[in-house]
Amino acid sequence: MQYFTQLLISGLAIGAIYGLIAMGFAVIYKSTGLVNFAQGEMTMITAYIAWTISTTVSGNVFIVAIGAIIAAVVLGLVIERVVMRPMLGEPVFATVMVTIGLAVILRSSINFIWDAYPHGLDVGFGRTIVRIGTIGVRTGQIAVIVTLLVLLAAIWAFFRYSKVGVAMRAVAADDRTALLMGISATRVHALAWAASSVIAGIGGVFFALSYDLSPAMFQLGLKAFPATILGGLDAVLGSGLGGLLIGITENLAGGYIGSGMKEVAGFVMIIVVLMIRPFGIFGERDIERV
Amino acid sequence: MRTGDFKQTYGELVTLIDSPPIWLWSVVLVAALIVAPHVLNSYALSFLMIILITVVGALGLNILTGYTGLISLGHVGFLVTGAYAYAILVSKYQMHPLIGFLGAGVVPALASLVVGAPSLRLKGLYLAITTLAFSFIINTLILEARWLTNGARGISVQRPEIFGISFDGDAAFTYLCLGFAVLALFATLNIRRSRVGRAFVAIRDNDTAARVMGINLHAYKLFAFVTSAFITGLSGALYGIYLSFVSVEGFPFLLSIEALAILIVGGLGSALGAVLGTILIVLLPEATRMVFSLFSAQMDAMFTTGAQELKSMLYGLVIILFLRFQPRGLVGAWHDIRRMWVNWPLRY
């Protein structure tokens, strides 16, 4: 039982990070209809900026957190304005491809601006180990799970009750009609990019806190994207839960079947789930017009 | 006066090459490709080889993603299965290279039936993710099946000798790749203009309508997977031979993304686009390297260790700018030029 609990907690902790990044994917998909292949890279950049702040400005956890959020917002807005907005109205394929080009640039900027060595993010928080019986958890891991849950609730409320949130759903459903109602699609898109960058960035910073920073961190995107699909591409909350599910599955598979199976287990589960629900667990089936 | 293409019969519409100038240029191109291996140095020749090998793979993916509209994020899975099928048959069991190539097509084709099955239910990115999952699962299977694949150690592959002709030299091997590329091109062009190809496109454009029209969606989608995997597997075998060493490491996931990039940059759904896209994407790093070397001295002084990354950034930037100004790909550019040429001085 203890063995299981320990696996479950570790799975939740890594799953929460996947979930945060997966929500980043879903926010952009929901409001722009695009898959952002540079999500992992944006996450990585935000984490690196947080690290830079912690080493050059202050290691205070609040300063780092606020700095990282501002950096993530700016990153999202700049990318939307400079890279994505000019592609408005172009074929979806070409636009998605642009995010792949963007990913190449962002990935390279790590070694260009920083270096290829691993670094640890030290903000005087998150490293402490809390022991409950023989089960050990780091405070950072607890914090990331809590953050995910809080964000899930906040995002749910945002989409349900705020005018802008409803507008994002409207743009997602029918952007042309939204335009006719005076909803500025560009502003909604900009907001989506900023929000996605922040949510995923939080995941990245927590990753840096629990593990380490390295130029290979962008691969988190590759783990989070399946989580998004699992939850449903257009389901922001579902994506967050999808991340948790993948984290748990991986850890249970790694703990009970064998370590080699860890990475594959998530994918196997996705195939199985999609066979039953072809649009993700929480995704909306699109109604086809004949 | 020439007033564009005017076709009177269905036969004319589906002929492969419909005008003498195109015949002429095709012949010139083939002749140039035949002479090239004897003129180019082995560095330049290596690009030609990579282009020809990649064209085969891009054409394979084009059948699935370009024609039928089924996005694959895991085509590297078929590439690696093809390479391993060839390596195991030829290097491990000493079979004839032709049997090796046959296996390199058939094994991925069989695997594609398994991957294709979800496509009967899934669409768009949901399907894309299962193909992605497939490519990861295939890698794990290869690494686990040590008795067959040598696991992570990989298998060394010699350049083949077929019917007494050795393809060991770079020039000879280029001809072999050229042969496969031409075959793949004809195969895909013929598929496109056949009944099957029209069904593929119908499925891509509107699968519900296609079904209403009486197209057996399941059969055609699976068929698209099978042909696509067969051709891609051949490309994998050639790639393995080119690398002289088949291992999971040699086929990174990024190849799947690069293959999609080729199709989109070339122009989705067009065999010509796949060819043009391949040339662009393969030569782009070399082009950025050349631009880079112009300023190399200063840059090295300025950035030292990080300087190399600028090259990759330039590569990403070129892709973005290209799509910004030519979102319909090289084929789109080609049509624009042609239209301008035909309609000049009018715009339309």
Next chain:
Amino acid sequence: MPTTIRTPKSSAAPHAMPAPEHLLEFRNIRIVYDNAIEAIRDVSIAVPEGGIVALLGSNGAGKSTLLKAMSGILYTEEGVVESGTISFRNEEVHRLAPDELVRRGIVQVPEGRRVFPALTIDENLQMGGYTKTAAEARDRRETVFALFPRLFERRDQVAGYMSGGEQQMLAIGRALMTDPVLLALDEPSLGLAPLIIDRIYEVIARLRDEMKMTVLLVEQNAQRALDIADYGYILETGRVVLDGTAKKLAANEDVQEFYLGVSHAGRKSLRDVKHYKRRKRWLS
């Protein structure tokens, strides 16, 4: 003898400066899609304040294209206003962003209603009032609910599950949330039962009469449109071929024949008619 109505709007030469009472005016508009297809060719249309102007024509005549140009969403379909101007209260507006046009009081109810299916009726209306402050939006909502009590009854329901007629009411109500000066309706009767259409047209009449709203009505259902409209334009393959007061158009033999379904004796064949019409177009 058919009445010959001169259509100076379709002539190549720009005609006289507009009378200032025109609220909205298309002047020598030419619209091209994809850099290759000319959808609208040299069209001029004037919408005076406070009336209903009907734009008639068959499928593909270019009616919706004109509306999209007016609402500023042409770019989403690779369309471009190549030449000519659209002015609203004597200001050029065809380069403005859609949200700016809405702020100025131009709103369009799209063809096929296009309610946001996953949003509730209330949320749909909220989206209509996106450019308004919360207080303004509350006021507007009262007005809309007064006009369509049915929407009030079902305000918390998801719009996708409503009937076509209710969706059309919601679409109009949503547009009214923007507090428009000019309301453009794209095929409001499409796919609805005659009784429902009556109800919709009643509302349109009330909007003009009680709220002094200007309405630009795009219809294939010429009978309905001419019944209610003050003035009408007939579009064919991207040009205006006839225009005039609704009464005059309704009396026109060609219009009766092709748009109102009234048959006339004496016509020999379809080709005669086409020929006649084409000749008339060149002459006018």
Next chain:
Amino acid sequence: MMKYLATASLLLASAHLATGAALAADQGITDTEIVIGDVEPLTGPPALLGVAASIGHKIAIAEANNAGGINGRKIKYVLEDDGYVTARTIQGVKKVIDVDKAFAMLGISGSGQSIAVMPVLEKAGIPTVIDVAPVKFLWEPPRKNVFVVGQSYEEGIIHLVNYLADKNPGKKWGLITQDDDYGITVRDGFDTVVKAKKLNVVYSGNYKKGQQDFSSDMLQLKESGAEVFLAGGIIGENIAMMKELEKLNIKPVVGIFWPGRVEPVLKLMGPAGDGLYAVDYVEPFAGPAGKAFLEKAKGLLSEAEMKGINRYSMTGYAAAKVLISAIERCGKQPTWVCTIAELEKTKNVETGIMAPINFGTGVRFSNQKLQIMQSDFSTLSFKPVN
């Protein structure tokens, strides 16, 4: 058959042509310059080793050039990036040989990449000294023109396990490796000692390259009760494992391998990384030899380059030293034939950072002497133990 003969004779003719040319004057050499080429991963995560190795080459080259070059000829160093992609390694090597006309080659990327370029190098016949990834395939069978400076992963792990086994008799063992050729080599070496010394292995894991979360693996290790643990990760993986062990509150004797023996790792592992055993054939930077090496480098490198130095700079430096001294011994008119012959005669070449280097007739592998070192968290360094 006729065709085969024709091709064969063509090949023979070209081979003759090549050797004929070699006898006259080989490429890459002018009156004032001699070109040495190199292909390394300079971008992406593997840049960690590629950049470091190239920096090592630069140090040796700068040193030689400052001393007047090789018999008056300055060395021009041509460096290509392969991004750790095998196809690009092949192209890079072809470019360096065909376009830059290199006289000799150094370095060459990771193990899979080097294996793939062997046919190209062999066909070209260019003198090559490999230093980054010493794997058996590169010297077995020996190739005429390819020399490897270093020690095999297998021997390295055998040395480490033997040491740990002697020190911790009768303990339970655990091992985790990466699922690639590097991991398999490590596993093979481990198995050799397990058989010879009849070790009790209670945990044997295997992770996918790129895995970042090791919580379930380490939990299994804990459950198995292993007391001696071989962490077969490279860099980030080992850090994650150590932190996981700390969380699980166990502290087995841990051995790591040289690809992960870079100093920044210790800082990231925190106190959990204290007392790790590592095996290597180059001197630790904390020792006198390492300090002398850094001192030498300081005068020859930029500040940014200094930051890129790690153990791979030492292996790179040694390989370049060996190559340069062989070319030097050929005198005024070095040729490929002579350089290869001189490389073969390499005897006790001192680099100061590893045991003297030797090759021999038919011996293409320098088989460096190994040493065990232990990490010290308080100084963030590795220190030799004996």
